[in-house]
Amino acid sequence: MTDVIQHKAYARIGLLGNPSDVYYGNTISISITNFWASVKLEPSEHLIVKPHHFHDLVEFDSLNHLVNRLETEGFYGGVRLLMAICKIFYKYCKNNLIDLHERNFTLSYDTNIPRQTGLSGSSAIVCAALNCMLDFYKIRHLVRVEERPNLILDAEKELGIVAGLQDRVAQVYGGVVFMDFGKTHMEKLGHGIYSPMDISLLPPLYLIYAENPSDSGKVHSTVRKRWLDGDDFIRSTMKEVANLAVEGRQVLLQKDYAKLASLMNHNFDLRSMFGDDALGEMNLKMVEIAREVGAASKFTGSGGAVVAFCPAGPLQVELLQEACEKAGFIIQPVQVASSFLNDMDLGNSSST
Ligand SMILES: Nc1ncnc2c1ncn2[C@@H]1O[C@H](COP(=O)(O)OP(=O)(O)O)[C@@H](O)[C@H]1O
Ligand SMILES: O=C(O)[C@H]1O[C@H](OP(=O)(O)O)[C@H](O)[C@@H](O)[C@@H]1O
Ligand SMILES: [Mg+2]
Numbered sequence: 001m002t003d004v005i006q007h008k009a010y011a012r013i014g015l016l017g018n019p020s021d022v023y024y025g026n027t028i029s030i031s032i033t034n035f036w037a038s039v040k041l042e043p044s045e046h047l048i049v050k051p052h053h054f055h056d057l058v059e060f061d062s063l064n065h066l067v068n069r070l071e072t073e074g075f076y077g078g079v080r081l082l083m084a085i086c087k088i089f090y091k092y093c094k095n096n097l098i099d100l101h102e103r104n105f106t107l108s109y110d111t112n113i114p115r116q117t118g119l120s121g122s123s124a125i126v127c128a129a130l131n132c133m134l135d136f137y138k139i140r141h142l143v144r145v146e147e148r149p150n151l152i153l154d155a156e157k158e159l160g161i162v163a164g165l166q167d168r169v170a171q172v173y174g175g176v177v178f179m180d181f182g183k184t185h186m187e188k189l190g191h192g193i194y195s196p197m198d199i200s201l202l203p204p205l206y207l208i209y210a211e212n213p214s215d216s217g218k219v220h221s222t223v224r225k226r227w228l229d230g231d232d233f234i235r236s237t238m239k240e241v242a243n244l245a246v247e248g249r250q251v252l253l254q255k256d257y258a259k260l261a262s263l264m265n266h267n268f269d270l271r272s273m274f275g276d277d278a279l280g281e282m283n284l285k286m287v288e289i290a291r292e293v294g295a296a297s298k299f300t301g302s303g304g305a306v307v308a309f310c311p312a313g314p315l316q317v318e319l320l321q322e323a324c325e326k327a328g329f330i331i332q333p334v335q336v337a338s339s340f341l342n343d344m345d346l347g348n349s350s351s352t
Contacts, residue, residue, distance in 0.1 A: 004042050005135045009127035010337050011035040011119040012170035013207070013300040013307045016267055017179075017245025021164035021192075022220065023227055024183040025242025028197070028249060029170040031337040034207060037111035037124035039082070041132035043103060049082045050108040055115070073115065074215065078125045082107050084155035085126045089133050092143075092151055100137050107132070117209050118216065118301025120167035126152045127171040145345045146191045148172045162220040165192060167301070174340030175199050178249045196339055201252045203260070205334040206317070208290065208297070208324055209305035212282050216302040219278050237273045244270075261296035261311045268298035279303060289327050293319040307334065 010031045017027035051058065056077035060066040086107075093100050107129060113121035130151060134140045143151075149168030156163050169179050169192070176199050181192040226234045244263050251259045268287055276284065283303045290297035290308040293316055297308040308331075310316035324331040 004040060005132045006038060006040045007128040007131035007135075008036045008038045009124040009131070009171045010174075011113045011121065011124060012167050013119070013205070013305075013334065014166055014298075015176075015202075015205075015307060016248035016263055017242055018166055018267075018299070018301065019164060019220065019223075019271075020238050020242035020245070021166035021179065021181050022162070022224065023164075023238045023242075024181050024186060025238060026181065026245035027166040027179045027242075028176065028245050028252070029166045029179065030176050030199075030202070030205075030334070031170045031174045031340070032207070033335045033337045034332060035111075035113040035119060035121075037078075037109060037113055037121065037128050039107060039109045039125065039128035039132050041129075041136050042106045042108075043136075044106040045104060046106075047086075047104045048106040049079055049086070050106060051079050052077055052109060052111075055111065078109050078111065080159055081122060081125045081155065082109060082129050084158045085129045085133075085152070088151050088155045088158060089130065093137075093139070096142075098137075098139055098142050100139075105136055114209055114211060114304070116214055116216070117212065117304025118214070118299055119209070119305050120171065120301055122156060122161065122216070123152050123163070123167040123171055126155045127168060140344055145172060145341060146189070146194065150191055161217040162224050163216055169194050172340070174337045176202060176336065178245065197249070197252065199336045199338065201255065202336060203255075203257050203309060203311075204317075206295075206308040206310070206320065206331055207300070207305060207334050208286050208308055208329050208331045210282055210286065210329050212280070212304050214280055214283070214303040219274065219302040222278065223274055234273060237270050241267060241270050257309070257311055261309055264296040264298045264307070264309060265291070271299060285327065286329055289323045289329065290320060293323055295320050 013030045015028045021027045056079050113119050149165050149172050152168040176197040178195045179192050244267050248263050286306040287297045295308045295310045297306050300307050
């Protein structure tokens with residue numbers, strides 16, 4: 001009864017096809033153990049959502065400190081995410097006639113995912129919290145794995161954040177997943193078709209990032225509006241982006257890494273549809289630096305971090321490391337997470 005429940009959810013990299021997940025496209029995404037968010041649920045008398053001592057700072061040294069902090073980190077931390085998933089979870093259970101016991105809990109969180117860098121720090125917090133609640137109420141078998149990414153996305157939608165499913169799928173499934181968000185099954189099933197791939201198909205990848213918060217909701221809103229208005233250029237470019245993941249799946253199965261490099265670069269080039277202002281100068285610089293040494297590179301998400309691949313091998317990796325250090329960017333090898341699904345999760349899944 002008094003057991004503490006704790007779950008981690010990891011950062012993710014959009015390897016190919018992002019951001020077409022927001023637009024009935026396809027992606028290949030990877031869950032990585034380099035960074036994670038963790039959420040703790042402790043039974044308690046009242047229902048409490050605890051602010052994080054750093055990410056939800058409300059006490060400052062001075063007015064100058066407060067303003068500086070808001071300008072670099074924005075207004076929000078993770079508390080709103082935890083509250084939003086509580087609301088979505090409760091409503092989902094109610095609508096699906098899932099009985100919840102009446103005991104209360106305290107939620108707290110921590111994260112080392114660089115903030116708002118397109119590594120999916122937001123949905124990691126939400127995903128870890130959802131896992132805690134599934135265990136607290138012992139209803140894991142009643143909420144299918146394919147549905148869970150939708151709940152996580154709904155929590156962020158509740159806050160007005162424009163985002164897609166790829167982050168949430170990678171964080172629920174783990175490993176490498178090919179995702180098909182085609183309109184037909186999105187409308188018929190209410191979710192995409194998610195096919196885990198063998199993680200050993202991936203070549204060594206590198207993560208480059210800078211402390212450079214960018215708001216994924218803001219980055220996406222203009223393109224989203226143009227897509228909804230039926231803008232021909234945005235619609236056709238987004239289809240092209242989606243096809244890169246479809247092609248990428250075959251390319252990975254054949255271990256054709258030269259082709260993988262060209263697909264990654266093409267993916268980034270198509271992101272120019274967002275416009276340089278939305279993409280951000282520092283983000284563009286990260287991609288440029290990788291390309292200068294002949295590495296393939298693209299955004300992991302909506303901006304802040306870049307995934308790079310060195311098709312020419314270790315010497316090229318050294319050049320890339322030197323170039324990043326010189327420019328003040330952090331670079332580290334990507335550590336791919338294995339699948340997170342257990343027997344109970346797989347037992348209630350219909351499409352994996
Ligand atoms: N590391 C973090 N710590 C606390 N809250 C975060 C963090 N990262 C994101 N958030 C919360 O999630 C919201 C959306 O973040 P988002 O732009 O999607 O970033 P990311 O690329 O990391 O997912 C932020 O406005 C903030 O409320
Ligand atoms: O633009 C993208 O590639 C992704 O942007 C968001 O992810 P984030 O890590 O918050 O930048 C969004 O949630 C994803 O669905 C997009 O593919
Ligand atoms: Mg996000």
